[in-house]
Amino acid sequence: MRAMLESVLQSRLRWPALIILVMIFYPLYGHFGERQNRREVLAGGRDAIALIERSAGLQSVMLAWVDSNGQARIGEARTRKQVSGREFAGKHVAIQY
Secondary structure (H helix, E strand, O other): OHHHHHHHHHHHHHHHHHHHHHHHHHHHHHHHHHHHHHHHHHHHOOEEEEEEEEEOOOOEEEEEEEOOOOOEEEEEEEOOOOOHHHHHOOOEEEEEO
């Protein structure tokens, strides 16, 4: 009887434990992907001056710049601080892309 009860408890805990592990490890993929992208840009990127157009969220801003081919580009950048986007809107910053 005890072995049967332990077996039922183990099977009931298996899926919730798996879901919790997925929730813990899911953000790590994005974190390591962003770090790899940052390394690649810093190693072989090009310098430019960008205009911060507006805040795109708590930790991101929309940038506009002209690349080395003369084409206008728009992109989103993270600011690392939650309120940084609002205070930098309208300013020029140095970027690498």
